[in-house]
């Protein structure tokens with residue numbers, strides 16, 4: 001590559017572009033002026049980017065008038081381009097399965113949940129005991145999430161097994177998040193502890209279901225101490241890591257601190273976790289009947305969305321479920337899978353009604 005590039009004159013109008021996930025290990029010779037000397041970071045798309053990406057992917061799909069790509073873009077912070085493409089594809093499949101002519105917003109919402117939380121495993125049979133444990137466990141997460149400060153709003157709580165999990169409590173930030181403050185992280189820790197605390201208070205037992213929560217919480221607390229300087233040990237980094245940055249995987253950790261500091265780090269990590277546990281305990285112990293109602297509602301309905309959870313927390317009765325849109329027998333999506341010229345112009349940026 002370098003030999004070839006050296007052959008280019010600066011006035012030849014040839015631009016060479018390359019992409020990598022590992023800019024950290026590139027040979028400096030490659031990055032000298034005249035070679036790959038400019039760097040463009042392609043991060044995950046922001047809300048505008050997501051809307052445009054959705055527009056591209058929905059071009060060949062007959063979407064219903066009720067579909068608002070801007071709302072979908074707002075509801076998918078953190079999604080990559082591939083996630084969005086996947087969501088559109090899943091939505092089209094759902095509509096086709098229902099023999100609908102067009103893809104509804106309803107299909108997109110289901111597809112979003114599938115991409116977010118993994119596919120439902122309806123075939124997995126849970127015993128009543130497991131269902132009950134899961135309902136209280138997830139209810140614990142949800143109630144703590146509803147009560148602690150700076151937490152992302154709840155998106156959904158479900159006790160239908162998805163992926164590896166028996167239940168899922170999903171929060172979704174309102175906007176794209178680039179940094180996290182300490183209160184947010186402490187709240188996150190409390191939410192993760194909520195599942196285990198609910199098991200202890202309401203079921204008088206502990207289950208292995210909390211294993212993943214505990215692992216993630218410990219990891220966050222350790223980062224708060226060792227990477228983000230948020231503990232009493234002050235703004236220092238402890239431990240040099242070799243990480244495959246873009247894969248988010250730690251390859252090895254090289255210790256650059258003493259035995260004594262190691263003990264202090266462990267104590268600080270424990271302090272964060274203990275505080276989170278205490279917060280979760282206080283929330284759940286002080287709102288026992290609310291958690292009972294969440295768990296009962298979960299056992300009845302299997303899924304609770306944000307508004308239903310808000311009603312339960314506010315002590316209001318839940319309204320009956322709105323049935324999903326009926327299947328349309330007059331023709332399937334495949335029949336009309338061709339570009340619809342009338343739809344192409346779309347909403348131009350700036351014309352969009354501001355979201356409520």
Ligand code: ZN
Pocket residue numbers: 137141195196209210213
């Ligand atoms: Zn959990």
